[in-house]
Amino acid sequence: MRSDEQYMRMALEIAKAGIGQTSPNPVVGAVVVKDGEVVGLGAHLKAGEPHAEVHAIRMAGEKAKGATVYVTLEPCSHYGKTPPCADLLIETGVRRVVIATTDPNPLVAGKGIAKLQKAGIEVQLGVMKEEADELNRVFFHYIATKTPFVTLKYASSLDGKIATSTGESKWITSEAAREDVHRYRAVHDAILVGVNTVIADNPSLTVRLPEGGKNPIRIVLDTHLRTPLDANVIRDGTAETWIVVGSEVSGEKKKRYENEKVQIISLGTPYIDIKELLRVLGEKRVTSLFVEGGSHVHDSFIQAGAVNEIVAYFAPKIIGGKQAPTPIGGVGFANMADVMELQIRQVERIGPDIKIVAIPNNK
Ligand SMILES: Nc1c(/N=C/[C@H](O)[C@H](O)[C@H](O)COP(=O)(O)O)[nH]c(=O)[nH]c1=O
Ligand SMILES: Nc1c(N[C@@H]2O[C@H](COP(=O)(O)O)[C@@H](O)[C@H]2O)[nH]c(=O)[nH]c1=O
Numbered sequence: 001m002r003s004d005e006q007y008m009r010m011a012l013e014i015a016k017a018g019i020g021q022t023s024p025n026p027v028v029g030a031v032v033v034k035d036g037e038v039v040g041l042g043a044h045l046k047a048g049e050p051h052a053e054v055h056a057i058r059m060a061g062e063k064a065k066g067a068t069v070y071v072t073l074e075p076c077s078h079y080g081k082t083p084p085c086a087d088l089l090i091e092t093g094v095r096r097v098v099i100a101t102t103d104p105n106p107l108v109a110g111k112g113i114a115k116l117q118k119a120g121i122e123v124q125l126g127v128m129k130e131e132a133d134e135l136n137r138v139f140f141h142y143i144a145t146k147t148p149f150v151t152l153k154y155a156s157s158l159d160g161k162i163a164t165s166t167g168e169s170k171w172i173t174s175e176a177a178r179e180d181v182h183r184y185r186a187v188h189d190a191i192l193v194g195v196n197t198v199i200a201d202n203p204s205l206t207v208r209l210p211e212g213g214k215n216p217i218r219i220v221l222d223t224h225l226r227t228p229l230d231a232n233v234i235r236d237g238t239a240e241t242w243i244v245v246g247s248e249v250s251g252e253k254k255k256r257y258e259n260e261k262v263q264i265i266s267l268g269t270p271y272i273d274i275k276e277l278l279r280v281l282g283e284k285r286v287t288s289l290f291v292e293g294g295s296h297v298h299d300s301f302i303q304a305g306a307v308n309e310i311v312a313y314f315a316p317k318i319i320g321g322k323q324a325p326t327p328i329g330g331v332g333f334a335n336m337a338d339v340m341e342l343q344i345r346q347v348e349r350i351g352p353d354i355k356i357v358a359i360p361n362n363k
């Protein structure tokens with residue numbers, strides 16, 4: 001007989017099967033236990049498909065009656081694209097439901113739990129809550145703000161340079177670190193770079209992993225529409241590309257860029273306001289955004305207070321040179337009292353490089 005924590009840990013592991021696949025839904029895992037035996041398990045794998053509880057209850061069949069169900073998110077109680085899980089659990093006649101964390105979605109928030117309790121089902125809340133909240137930090141952020149969870153990524157030399165003074169940057173970090181970056185791309189709804197990065201690197205911003213992986217939407221911040229017409233992001237047709245421009249760009253210039261994979265997003269202002277951009281992206285169901293540079297774009301996200309996580313890679317190389325660019329350019333903070341403060345969540349070695357993950361303190 002395992003403890004509640006052990007079964008919830010199992011459900012959390014199973015939930016991870018859906019990472020990067022379920023947007024705009026959360027990832028959820030469920031485990032059904034009857035007389036100390038695991039009789040069913042399930043994960044939510046894609047928005048619109050059955051929820052984790054449905055898969056687990058189906059697998060348990062008759063044994064679900066009188067069973068205990070461990071689920072990493074409060075069972076839903078609304079009719080979305082799928083019928084409510086709370087009702088299914090009640091109809092199935094489960095005895096007890098152990099939930100890691102409540103669902104902040106206003107359609108659910110506490111209603112699922114109330115429904116279960118009203119039907120006489122014993123409900124236990126908060127088992128492995130920390131881990132469950134961390135697992136769905138993107139979904140919870142999106143539900144709360146209707147804007148994408150923003151991860152800012154850069155790669156630099158040990159002396160903090162993202163390119164040489166002549167603009168060369170291939171490569172700073174190793175294959176292993178760059179593959180790690182592609183894993184981040186594969187689980188994001190969209191990836192964003194500034195037009196200077198497009199001009200300097202002509203990046204494809206696609207996912208090239210041995211195991212494959214879907215390509216995020218490619219977003220280019222390009223106030224005056226200077227993206228070269230023959231750039232990969234325009235020509236290669238391997239992923240959708242949205243170019244964000246200011247209001248002064250003429251209609252006929254925009255037409256030259258648009259094709260079935262490329263669209264121009266024109267914000268109402270001459271310059272790109274990051275907060276407004278995130279609101280528009282949120283409306284377009286972008287729940288997670290991976291900002292890959294360059295230094296001016298990074299600074300504008302930081303100045304807008306719009307960064308939820310920073311992933312920084314440092315290579316054991318010295319580039320030097322006063323003119324060589326650093327990860328965060330733009331205006332920066334003039335006074336130490338105003339700098340962006342973070343807490344470091346992860347430090348690890350990747351091949352010859354190191355990777356640091358940090359989150360803003362105010363979060
Ligand atoms: N130059 C380096 C990076 N450079 C990242 C650039 O901003 C740009 O995203 C890349 O050139 C992307 O190319 P593509 O999309 O893969 O074709 N990023 C890294 O992690 N390490 C480096 O050494
Ligand atoms: N994925 C998931 C839940 N997701 C909840 O349901 C909402 C999506 O509902 P629908 O449109 O029907 O897929 C989503 O926003 C979140 O609040 N709930 C659960 O009980 N179990 C699951 O596995």
Ligand SMILES: [Zn+2]
Nearest residue numbers: 051075076085
């Ligand atoms: Zn559900």
